[in-house]
Amino acid sequence: MAIEVKIPTILRSYTDGAKSVAGKGDTLAELFDNLDASHPGLKGRLITDDGGLHRFVNVYVNDEDVRFTGSLDTGLKDGDSVTILPAVAGG
Amino acid sequence: MRYDSLTEALGETPLVGLPRLSPRWAGDPPVRLWAKLEDHNPTGSIKDRAALSMVRAAEADGRLTPGCTILEPTSGNTGISLAMVAKVRGYGLVCVMPENTSVERRQLLEMFGARIIFSPAAGGSNQAVVVAKQLAAENPDWVMLYQYGNPANAQAHYEGTGPEILRDLPTITHFVAGLGTTGTLMGAGRYLREKAADVQVVAAEPRYGELVYGLRNIDEGFVPELYDDDILTSRFSVTSYDALRRTRDLIEHEGIFAGISSGAILHAALSIADRVAAAGERADIAFIVADGGWKYLSTGAYDGSLQHAAEKLEGQLWA
Numbered sequence A: 001m002a003i004e005v006k007i008p009t010i011l012r013s014y015t016d017g018a019k020s021v022a023g024k025g026d027t028l029a030e031l032f033d034n035l036d037a038s039h040p041g042l043k044g045r046l047i048t049d050d051g052g053l054h055r056f057v058n059v060y061v062n063d064e065d066v067r068f069t070g071s072l073d074t075g076l077k078d079g080d081s082v083t084i085l086p087a088v089a090g091g
Numbered sequence B: 001m002r003y004d005s006l007t008e009a010l011g012e013t014p015l016v017g018l019p020r021l022s023p024r025w026a027g028d029p030p031v032r033l034w035a036k037l038e039d040h041n042p043t044g045s046i047k048d049r050a051a052l053s054m055v056r057a058a059e060a061d062g063r064l065t066p067g068c069t070i071l072e073p074t075s076g077n078t079g080i081s082l083a084m085v086a087k088v089r090g091y092g093l094v095c096v097m098p099e100n101t102s103v104e105r106r107q108l109l110e111m112f113g114a115r116i117i118f119s120p121a122a123g124g125s126n127q128a129v130v131v132a133k134q135l136a137a138e139n140p141d142w143v144m145l146y147q148y149g150n151p152a153n154a155q156a157h158y159e160g161t162g163p164e165i166l167r168d169l170p171t172i173t174h175f176v177a178g179l180g181t182t183g184t185l186m187g188a189g190r191y192l193r194e195k196a197a198d199v200q201v202v203a204a205e206p207r208y209g210e211l212v213y214g215l216r217n218i219d220e221g222f223v224p225e226l227y228d229d230d231i232l233t234s235r236f237s238v239t240s241y242d243a244l245r246r247t248r249d250l251i252e253h254e255g256i257f258a259g260i261s262s263g264a265i266l267h268a269a270l271s272i273a274d275r276v277a278a279a280g281e282r283a284d285i286a287f288i289v290a291d292g293g294w295k296y297l298s299t300g301a302y303d304g305s306l307q308h309a310a311e312k313l314e315g316q317l318w319a
Helices: A009-014 A028-038 A042-046 B047-060 B077-089 B103-111 B124-138 B151-168 B183-195 B240-254 B260-278 B294-299 B306-313
Strands: A003-006 A020-023 A057-061 A081-086 B015-017 B031-037 B069-073 B092-098 B115-119 B142-144 B174-178 B200-207 B234-239 B283-289
Touching: A003 A028, A009 A042, A020 A028, A028 A042, A042 A057, A057 B234, B015 B151, B031 B151, B031 B260, B047 B077, B047 B151, B069 B077, B069 B124, B077 B092, B077 B103, B092 B103, B092 B124, B103 B115, B103 B294, B115 B124, B124 B142, B151 B183, B174 B183, B174 B260, B183 B200, B200 B240, B200 B260, B234 B240, B234 B260, B240 B260, B240 B306, B260 B283, B294 B306
Parallel strands: A003 A081, B031 B283, B069 B092, B069 B142, B092 B115, B174 B200, B174 B283, B200 B234
Antiparallel strands: A003 A020, A057 A081, B015 B031
């Protein structure tokens, strides 16, 4: 099961500069574990010590913010697209 | 309608049905979209509400006195609204604006007599906030209203936008707006949740080109102080391409000439509408048209292929 994960510029040091990488997992938590195996250290930048998403990291599955779809328990299926972005100001 | 001054003519904007873009306008059950046309405000954007509210609050608490200079980080619309309010009420205005904003915004601010200090394109509005905070520290006599953390911003929508929508659409099921300072969603969203228990509050945030996310590290990220995610039920990230596509749909199918962020908001509204329609349920979805398209003509948003227009927007702040 392949899921495309888009990586923001500031985290590409963990992916040898790749803008997107492929991962797998039935949930976002499983996907992050899977990604960390091939890109060590990446998960630690996304998740805090208490196990939640970093305050300044936003993760979207097919353009929808996972904080409103179950957070790390958000289900994934083949062909989903996951986008990771730092939180920035609008307005 | 007659008003004593321009600032009195703010709000009470029309709520307009979209019979052609709605999945089931006259069907049973109906799934209908309604656009709140905030371009009908005095300077042509929803930000007039927040600007006047923040100035009034600062006057009431004595921070803003005649002849004062207002300072504000803004990607454009808040600056233009503040410039109008400052002109009407006799204040100076200094705006800190990212350099990657449309030329019309700069021209309008200058026309209103505002002084613009540009912040670097990389980092987008984050950098405008950083620069404005430095300037505030260096110029203690300037009054920074700070739209990202000023409760009067959200209050304008709690007292204005939200009640207007519920009055005009008592059957509302969903409210969709753009997420920038978060003022519209927090204020109108909180009001609607209090008064219409089952209403869903949906955020659409712009997804920009990489330049805008060019922080040096994650800890430079920014979440507005006003933001409370308990108010929202879902949040969508909308690409420039999808925003442009929906902006053009608004003109083509409904005759509404809107700015690009309104296309992003419509995109999120349609995502919800399609889900509800597929589930066979009813919905009355109110969404915000934050401004008209006039300020974005120079970006090429309305010319040529969508792909080409989206490429030209890469690196620009369009919301």
